Amino acid sequence: MSHPSRRQFGIMAGGTALAGLLPPSLAFAETTLEKIKRLGTVTVGTEAAFPPFEFVKDGKIVGYGSDLLVEIVKELGVKVNQLDLPWQGILPGVLAGKFDFVATTVGINEERAKRYAYTMPIANGVPYAMMRKGDKMKVIEDLNGKVVATQLASSTEPTSRAMDAKLKAAGGAGFKELKLFTAFTESYVALASGEVDAVIQSLPSLAVLVKEKPDTFALLAPVTAGSPYTYLAWVTRPDDKELRDFINSVIRKMRDDGRLAALQEKWFGFKMDIPDSGYLPPGAV
Numbered sequence: 001m002s003h004p005s006r007r008q009f010g011i012m013a014g015g016t017a018l019a020g021l022l023p024p025s026l027a028f029a030e031t032t033l034e035k036i037k038r039l040g041t042v043t044v045g046t047e048a049a050f051p052p053f054e055f056v057k058d059g060k061i062v063g064y065g066s067d068l069l070v071e072i073v074k075e076l077g078v079k080v081n082q083l084d085l086p087w088q089g090i091l092p093g094v095l096a097g098k099f100d101f102v103a104t105t106v107g108i109n110e111e112r113a114k115r116y117a118y119t120m121p122i123a124n125g126v127p128y129a130m131m132r133k134g135d136k137m138k139v140i141e142d143l144n145g146k147v148v149a150t151q152l153a154s155s156t157e158p159t160s161r162a163m164d165a166k167l168k169a170a171g172g173a174g175f176k177e178l179k180l181f182t183a184f185t186e187s188y189v190a191l192a193s194g195e196v197d198a199v200i201q202s203l204p205s206l207a208v209l210v211k212e213k214p215d216t217f218a219l220l221a222p223v224t225a226g227s228p229y230t231y232l233a234w235v236t237r238p239d240d241k242e243l244r245d246f247i248n249s250v251i252r253k254m255r256d257d258g259r260l261a262a263l264q265e266k267w268f269g270f271k272m273d274i275p276d277s278g279y280l281p282p283g284a285v
Contacts, residue, residue: 032100032236033243036078043081044069044103045090049183052208052267053105053123053232056084064267065234068122069103071259072250086182088153091116094237101236101243107155107202109227112235113284117244120251121231121279123264124272125202127159129220130210132191137198140221144172146197149187152180159226160200166225192216202232204268211269231279238285252276 036042048054048061055063061082073080083099091112094102107125108118129148131137137146144167150156160178168174179196181187188209190196199206200223210217236244251274254260261271 031242032240033246036076036100036243039078041079041081042073042076042101043083043099044101045083045085045093045099046102046104047087047090047183048084048104049087049185050105051185051205053205054103064263065103065105065122067263067266068251068254068260071254072247075250076246087151088182091235094235097237101240101247102234104234105202105232106235108229108231108233108279108281109155109158110229110281111158112155113229113281115238115285116235117238117241117285118233118235118280119244120248120276121233121274122251122260123202123204123232123268123274124230125155125204125232126230127156127200127223127226128203128206129223130191130199130201130206130217131197131220132194133214133216133218135197135218137220140223141167141170141172142220143167143175143198145176147177147179147195148175148198148200149179149181149190149196150200151184151187152182154184154201155227156200156202156223159223162226163200163223188217202230204232204272207270208268227281229279229281231275233279241285 046054046061048056051063053063054061054065061084069080085093090102090104093099129140129143148160150160157180164175164178179190181190184201187196187199191199198220206219210219234247251260255274260274264271
């Protein structure tokens, strides 16, 4: 067994003394993952207005994402404090440290990938347009001159704007108007009442809605404009890659043992391939 030299002993003693003089935040840089395990509680931010991913039923937050969160919290071995927040406050909130990570569905795009640490995907959110049942539209170009809706600050807002520009570049009139709603559920009401002519959102959510209300809504066509990255994921702060990697390890294990596919069948009625790579833009955090 070797013993520390006098010089090494001096460094160790000095370091210990210095640590005692420093404030706790500087003496020991605890990671968020370590803090969660020390406190025995993880606090997450969720927008519970995005069925079937996260929504409120009988006073409880349920859905595909909620079932996934149960498994991740179980692996962490802690209790969960799930905050239900407006979507517009979710991403700023995690950067401000108001909760530990975002446990609500976030579309992957180039701008966000530079500011947030995405987990591996939990679903494929290819954008799609939905119309009222019985409307005469057949192709995406039929959105020329129509009032289109989506959620404010969602990943489909820039996609919708790109679709509008693409229609105009092709010689069409483009959208008559793009209406932005605080929550997607409000845009569904607007479509059903005739206030708007179409809603652009990710296909998994729309497919479930059309299945539940086949006399009210119908799928129109995929929206082929904007970001080529169509997957949906959760996010952590850029400095919390250790926490992000832990969440990834649980998602990957659930994908490989079939539990993730079982949840997709339960909530969407179909399975989605979840890749290990290629889902993030170049330069992502």
